[in-house]
Amino acid sequence: MIDEQLVLFDDAADDTRLRSLVSETPLAEAEHRETQRHADAMARSRAAVLESIVALERAQDDLLDRLEVN
Numbered sequence: 416m417i418d419e420q421l422v423l424f425d426d427a428a429d430d431t432r433l434r435s436l437v438s439e440t441p442l443a444e445a446e447h448r449e450t451q452r453h454a455d456a457m458a459r460s461r462a463a464v465l466e467s468i469v470a471l472e473r474a475q476d477d478l479l480d481r482l483e484v485n
Contacts, residue, residue: 417461424454 431447 417457417464421454421457421461424450424457428454 428447428451431443431450435443435447
């Protein structure tokens with residue numbers, strides 16, 4: 416789900432970037448910066464979730480290894 420949201424945010428950021436380049440107005444540039452900030456925040460959120468998943472998988476593997484030893 417996060418991947419799908421990230422794609423939407425990235426698409427929106429690309430769209431506002433193009434509009435900003437074409438219109439060359441401060442308002443369009445501000446809109447692009449705001450949209451890009453949202454896309455960047457979503458990318459950071461996704462990275463944090465992936466790190467959490469990796470840590471949880473490691474912990475699960477450790478617990479399973481302990482069960483096998485006993």
